[in-house]
Every structure is written in structure tokens, then in C-alpha cells.
Amino acid sequence: MEPTRKSDLKKARTLQILNVIYDAIEVIVALIAGIIANSSALIGWALDSTIEVLSATTLGWRLHGELKGIDKKQVNRRKKITLYVIAVSFTLVCIFISYDSVTKLLSQQTSSWSTMGLIILVTSLLINPILIHFKRKYGRKLDSPALLADAKDTFICLYQTIVVLAGLLLVNWFGWWWADPVAALLIVPYAAKEGWEAYTKARDISIDEK
Template sequence: MKLRRRVSVENSLSVKKGVNIELLSIAWMVIEAVVAILSGIAAHSLSLVAFGADSVIELIAGGVLLWRLQIEVRGASHTRVERAEKRSSWVVGIALILLCAYIVIASIDKLLTHHGAETTYVALGLVIASAIIMPYLSRAKKRIGTQIGSKALRADGSCSMVCAYMAWTVLAGVLFRALFGWWWVDSIAALALVYFVWKEGWEAIQEARGKEDACGCGHEN
């Protein structure tokens, strides 16, 4: 009985840690989305706007996941928790697939019209910060997700790592644009993001459909 109570207390503490890390993640997503989208619009950078749009989608997913964790903190049934996880996966998956379509169409249009982008120090600072912060959040979410048995939180950890990959891709585009003045590199960087965004969206949809091991999100890296 004492052992069971101790396990229950430890799980409750882990869930609360999950809530805290998700709150931290949501706060950063707000900053990332606002700065990336506004900087992208000012610099006419599709890759930055796409990066910011992905942050908005992750913000929505984080909000739903936070709701799911708070449900568990309040002692909700396993069935209700699973339903919340699936709802989160559907929202994220569909939104990410739509974002892919936007990126492809906008990138092709910019390439055909020879529409380049400018470089801003604000954008450079943002993507460097994201490249540093997101791996930390990813590891924390996966660790806590494993502790409480939440596939959704582990998957969100993988999403955070994808965000880091996207930041590195955007950073490469910004640097090449600044160093060599290649007008087309922003559109190419944006198209490179499609792989990450599509993979993330498809895995979320498979998870929502109840496909076991539909993605690598639940595996520790």
C-alpha cells in the first residue's frame, strides 16, 4: 500500500513537471511565433514566416497538451486523457499538412517571380536562440513523457526537436543570404522545411488514428 501511494505521488509530481515544462514551451512559442512572423513579413522572408506559422501550430498543440496534462493532474479517467491526446494529434496533424501546402505554393511563386528576402539581426538572433532552447525542451519533454507514460508529451518532445532542425535550416538560409546575397536561398530553405513539417503532420495524424508506433516520436533519441 505504501509503495503504491509512493508511486502515485511520484507520478503526480512528474505530471506537474510536465505542466511546468509545457508552460515554458508555450511561453517560448509565443515569442518565437510573434518575432518570426513579424520579422519575416518585414524582411519578405518566406522561411521565417513559415517558421513562425509552425510555431503557432505548435502553440495550439501545446495548449491542448497542457489541457490534457491538467486533466490528469485533476485525476481524470484514462479514457478521457486518451481522448484529449487524440484530439491534440488531429488538430496538429491537419494544421501542419495545410502549412506544407502553403509553403510549397508560396516558394514556387517567389522563385518564379525572383522575389528574394532581406537579412535582419532580429531574425538571426531568434533562430540562434531557438536552435539552443528547443533541444533542451525536447529532452525534458521526452524524459517526463516517459515517466508519466504520455505518448503525446513524448511526441511533443520530438516536435520541439523538429523545431530545432527547422531553426538550423532557416539559420543556414539567413547566413547564405547575408554572405553571398543569393536571392533564391530563402525559398529553397522554406522548401527544405516541408520535409520536417510534412513528417511531423503525418505522424500526428497516424497517432490520432490510433496507429501503434506510427512515428518515431515515442522513441528516445
């Protein structure tokens, strides 16, 4: 392995480790804030972020494997298993968000203000663009579709952050009780799309491929 590629692989792996650490914190804080505030959007955003943790962890695992010299068959096996896990996870997230949001719309349940939620959302708005930049950078350097796809997932997470933040502020500023569950429902199409893409990619991978 060329020294330059090895160096870039190490940097990309470190980036994924930092990504996992941040996303784990994001999930915990957002879940606590969402439960306290009875916010479908915050809870849905937190659950969707758990997929980011899975994705980043797996990609880090695969990068580590390349550094250790595992063969193509092992890489494909890891990728296939992980993509199926991600697909199932996205499906469960879609079901939960849809049920929770529709229930709250029908019962007209109102979420309360969450300072903790605001802080983690704004932090995410600052952190995610940095992660996107470096994932794209090393994705191009390593000619890695997986890293570039992960950058796309992080960009989608950034969009969802803006939507959830908007819902939180609309509830607080204008008293629009429906803004929170509607913001949560806007996450569903993207989660469903990513889940289906993960499933189709997993199905197309041949473990016996050399």
C-alpha cells in the same frame, strides 16, 4: 496517485506552460521579422512553430487532466480532437509554404536581412535543446509516449531552425537569393510527415476505449 508521479506530472505540466509561452513569443517575433524581410523561410518557420504551440498546449491540457483525475475516455477524446487539429494545421502550413516559396523562386524575389530574425533563431537554438532534455526526462519518468513524441517534434523544430538560419546567412553573405525559399521548402517534408502521423494516430484512437 503516487506522490512521486504527482510531483513529476506537475513539473511536466509547468514545462509545457513555459514551452507555450516561449513558442508564442517565437511565433510573433518570427512572423513580424519574416513579413518585414519578405522571407519565406522565416514565415514558414513561424507558422510551423504555431503547431508547437498547439501541441504543447494540448499536452499540458492532458497532463492537467490526469492530475485532476479525468477518465481514459476523456483523455482519448482530448487527444483525438487535438491530433486532427494538428493534422489540418500542418496541411495548411505545407500548402502555404509551398505556394509562397515556389512563387518567389519563379519571380526571383529576394529576401532582405533581418536582425530580428537572427536574434529569435539564435535564441531558439539555445532554448530548444533545454526543452528537449526535460521533455525526454519527464517522458521517461512518467512513461509518456506523448511527452517523448513532443520532444521529437521539438528536435525537428531545432533542425528547421538551423536550416532557416543557414538560408538567412547565405542570402546575406553570398547574395544567394534562392537560399531563402529553398530553406523554406525543406520544412515541407517534415511538416507533411508530422501532419500525416497526427492524422493516422487520431484515426486509430477509440474514444470508447477504457
